Amino acid sequence: MLDGEVMEFLINGDEPAIQLSESTPGVPVYLSIGVEHLVFGFDHVLFVIMLxxxxxxxxxxxxxxxxxxxxxxxxxxxxxxxxxxLASAPVEAIIAASIVLLAYENLNDRPSLIKQFPALIAFAFGLLHGLGFAGALAEIGLPENSQLMALFLFNVGIELGQLAIIALVLLCLTLMRHRVWFHQVSYQLPLYVTGSIASYWFIERSWQILS
Incomplete structure (x- = not known):
């Protein structure tokens, strides 16, 4: 810029061009990127729902x-x-496997460590999901002069997207639990669908590692 200010921009398929002006955003775009990555990162969404x-x-x-x-x-x-x-391919495969495991445990009536300590399991698998988020962020990159702020906004965006998903799921579950057919359709069907989708992801991602 003419006044000596350094600004950095992210150009992607949705925004292939920028307009230079005093109001042009730079680092704040990472907030929306974080939201989009969570909301449209279906493996992360399904994992949160299973939790x-x-x-x-x-x-x-x-x-x-x-x-x-x-x-x-x-x-x-x-x-x-x-x-x-860590290499992204094994991480993505394990994330898919974690979704399969949670779907199976939700369908299984027997007691298990996952059911007894869901917060501990959420933390353990959350470590893997963080690596998955990092892999997506690595493809975009962080601005050299604002790495901490961009990372912070990206993470805040993830949390906002996560809270939106959680609020929607809890609302749906609350409304449907008062229906007679809830346990037969609304409860079990999403588990089978999620488990099937995640199984496909796991096989596909594992095959990519081996091939």
Whole structure:
């Protein structure tokens, strides 16, 4: 810029051009990128939905969501600054496997560690999901002079998208639990569909690793 200010911009398929002006946004775009990545990252959405099936009480929901948030925020930050690095392909395959596992456990009536300690499981798998978020962020890159702020906004965007999904799912579950046919259709059908989709993802991603 003429006044010596350095500004950085992200150009993608949705916004292939920029208009230089005093009001042109730079780093703040990472907030919307975070929201979009969560909302349209269907594996992350399905995982969050499967987690919500394990808990009913508000306090338990808060514990699970907080554990997942802390975990993925931790590995996202560590990976963004190359303090933790793992190949994205195995991470994505394990994320798919985690969804299959949660769908199976929700359909299984027997007691298990996942059902007894859902917050702990949310934290453990949240570490993997953070690496998945980091892989997507690595494709975009962080602005050299504003890495911390861009990372912060990206993570905040993820949390906003996550909260929107959680609110929608809880609303649907609350409304449908008062229906007689809830357990037969509204409860089990999403579990079978989610498990099938995640199984396909796991096979596809595992095949890509081996091929």
């Amino acid at each position: 919500l099936y394990f808990v009913n009480k508000p306090l338990d929901i808060l514990k699970v969501v907080t554990s997942f948030t802390v975990a993925h925020s931790l590995t996202l930050a560590l990976s963004a600054f190359d303090l933790v690095t």
